[in-house]
Amino acid sequence: MIGVLLPFFEFHYANTLFAGLESALSSSGYHVVIRKIEKAYGDETVAVRDLIELGVEGLAIVAIQDEHFMPDILRLVLDDFPLVFVEKNIRDLKANNVYSDTEKAGFLMGSYLAAQADNPVGLVTYPSQFSLGVKERTYGFQMGLVQNGLSPLSEDNQLIVPFELLRDRNQLDEHFECAAITDFITQRTELKAIAAADAFLAKLVCRACEKSGRDDMKVVCVDYPAFHSQHVYPIAYVDQSPYELGQSAANVLISAIHSQEKQEIVLQPKLVETRA
Numbered sequence: 066m067i068g069v070l071l072p073f074f075e076f077h078y079a080n081t082l083f084a085g086l087e088s089a090l091s092s093s094g095y096h097v098v099i100r101k102i103e104k105a106y107g108d109e110t111v112a113v114r115d116l117i118e119l120g121v122e123g124l125a126i127v128a129i130q131d132e133h134f135m136p137d138i139l140r141l142v143l144d145d146f147p148l149v150f151v152e153k154n155i156r157d158l159k160a161n162n163v164y165s166d167t168e169k170a171g172f173l174m175g176s177y178l179a180a181q182a183d184n185p186v187g188l189v190t191y192p193s194q195f196s197l198g199v200k201e202r203t204y205g206f207q208m209g210l211v212q213n214g215l216s217p218l219s220e221d222n223q224l225i226v227p228f229e230l231l232r233d234r235n236q237l238d239e240h241f242e243c244a245a246i247t248d249f250i251t252q253r254t255e256l257k258a259i260a261a262a263d264a265f266l267a268k269l270v271c272r273a274c275e276k277s278g279r280d281d282m283k284v285v286c287v288d289y290p291a292f293h294s295q296h297v298y299p300i301a302y303v304d305q306s307p308y309e310l311g312q313s314a315a316n317v318l319i320s321a322i323h324s325q326e327k328q329e330i331v332l333q334p335k336l337v338e339t340r341a
Contacts, residue, residue, distance in 0.1 A: 067318065068116035069099045069125045070109065076265060077291035078307050079127075082151070085311025086125060093319055095122075113137050123147035123318045128198070147321040151314045152198060159327045163314040165305040167198040168205035170287050170334040173303050174260045175209020177336055183258035183283050184215055187222045189246060189270055190262035199262060202287065206260055222256065224249040226266065247273040250282070258283040264290045264302070271297040290339075301338045 067090050073079045087097050098121060100112040109126075114137065116124060126138070126148060141148055142160050149161040178186050193200040207217045226245055246266075250256070250273050259274075259282060261267035267286035274282040274297040287303045310332055317328045 066119070066121050067095045067097050067123050067125065068113075068119070068121035069097055069127065070102050070112055070116075071099060071127045072102050074101060076263075076288075078264065078288045078305070081289075082127065082307035082311040085308035085313075086151075086315045087311075089312040089315030090319070093315075095319075110135050110137055113141070117141075123149075123322050125149050125151055125314055125318055126153065127314075128152035145325050147318060149314050149318040149321065151310065161317050161321050161327055162329045163310060163317055163332075164198075164330075165310060165332045165334050167287075167305075167334075168201040168208075170303045170305060171202035171205025171207075172209040172212075173205075173334060173336045174285050174287065174301075175206040175211075175215075176213050177209075177285060177301055178258050178260060178283070179210050179213030179215045181258065181283065185222060185255055185257065186210070186215075186218070187224070187249070187253060187256045187259045188218055188262075189224045189226065189249070189259060189266050191266075192225055192227070202262055222253065241269075242272055242276070243269045246270055247276060250274055250279055251277045256282070258285070260284075261286040261299075264288040264292070267299050267302075268292045268294070271299070287334075289337075298339065300340050301336055303334045304337050305334045306332050 069086065071079060071083060090097055098116060098119065100116065102108045102112055128151065142158050149163055152164045188206060190203055191199045193203065211217055224245065226243065246269050259270050261270050261284065264286050267284055267290050270284055271294045280296045282297055284297060284299045285301045286299050288305060290299045290302055313330050317330060
């Protein structure tokens with residue numbers, strides 16, 4: 066029996082990652098117990114303790130919010146308990162890490178927009194403390210712009226949305242709108258393109274563009290935009306291969322159950338254009 070900690074079920078990305086994880090584990094004869102974690106520190110602590118008491122043979126911890134690790138997890142790492150971090154790697158201790166190169170994901174978005182000669186551009190993202198991946202993605206995006214001849218984004222052309230947007234049922238509400246994103250777009254009529262940190266934010270950006278009459282806006286994002294939009298839809302997205310990520314994490318975890326040798330696997334993202 067394997068325990069899996071996931072922060073979100075509602076996203077296409079999370080569903081696909083879990084599908085890869087579960088497929089590889091079940092084909093090797095393991096049953097999966099899954100726990101959703103919303104409040105990083107408290108919920109994560111309780112969930113880990115509950116799963117250990119339940120008798121799981123290993124843990125897969127997927128992209129829990131915050132850059133820090135709680136003492137219970139650090140103790141498991143030091144005790145060589147079989148676990149793998151997915152999309153959140155621990156750097157100060159030897160551990161099993163499987164993740165996508167998030168800095169490169171941001172770089173691909175920045176480079177693509179620079180090549181499109183769509184300047185000025187904007188960025189809609191989460192607070193940097195939301196996760197290390199968000200911080201690296203933003204840095205990579207800025208580097209993609211600079212290395213392709215554009216100036217780095219000013220703070221005025223960046224919108225930091227609260228990660229509370231991810232809570233409740235906002236991801237499932239087809240009519241949900243973010244006033245901050247709508248205001249950002251309507252107040253910056255000079256913007257020709259916007260990069261979104263993930264597909265959920267891209268959906269909100271596209272919805273705000275349609276509401277504001279900005280059907281000409283070019284949008285790019287990280288992860289497959291699994292939503293329908295009548296007029297504004299991302300022209301490209303960065304594929305982080307979540308299914309392969311889940312399968313790789315499962316294989317690393319199975320190996321960790323039988324061996325104390327630590328592994329680190331980094332998947333390389335790729336840019337996919339959605340329209341000719």
